[in-house]
Amino acid sequence: MFGKGLVKGMQITLKEFWSPKATIQYPEQQNPIPDRFHGRFTIDTDKCIACGMCANACPNKVISLQKQKVGTKQFLTNYVMKIQYCMFCGLCVESCPKDALHFSKVINMNQYFYENVALVLVQREAPAVTAESEVAASKASDKEGE
Ligand code: SF4
Numbered sequence: 001m002f003g004k005g006l007v008k009g010m011q012i013t014l015k016e017f018w019s020p021k022a023t024i025q026y027p028e029q030q031n032p033i034p035d036r037f038h039g040r041f042t043i044d045t046d047k048c049i050a051c052g053m054c055a056n057a058c059p060n061k062v063i064s065l066q067k068q069k070v071g072t073k074q075f076l077t078n079y080v081m082k083i084q085y086c087m088f089c090g091l092c093v094e095s096c097p098k099d100a101l102h103f104s105k106v107i108n109m110n111q112y113f114y115e116n117v118a119l120v121l122v123q124r125e126a127p128a129v130t131a132e133s134e135v136a137a138s139k140a141s142d143k144e145g146e
């Protein structure tokens, strides 16, 4: 019969029109993100001791950090990730002894310009060395010498 295919096609169209939608209007709507999702990195600078274990653990050499000695402690001054080489394996997060490095649920890390792809998590000056920190440093070095 002429038009049989057309009727069949319209039946499918109408059925799909009333059935629940499988897609969403991204980015206005977003699906819930699981708690253990490996998204954008965050670092807790209060916990980080600039030990560099995360950088050593990374198989792709994504992480580079700089530190400065302030008194007896290492102070993290710069922490950059070449995120375009990251495979989000989580070895860096697992290797952190202070639980300072984490994944967040932020999925969107795209950048318009290639030079902005690097993820700069920390960029700051080390605090000035105070008299107290100098005393603490000398005490620590005295202990080491004993
Ligand atoms: S998630 Fe894996 S590849 Fe990415 S920075 Fe950490 S250790 Fe390197």
Ligand code: SF4
Residues within 6 Å of the ligand: 043, 047, 048, 049, 050, 051, 052, 053, 054, 055, 065, 095, 096, 097, 098, 099, 100, 101
């Ligand atoms: S392993 Fe943890 S504490 Fe050490 S430098 Fe990396 S983020 Fe900081």
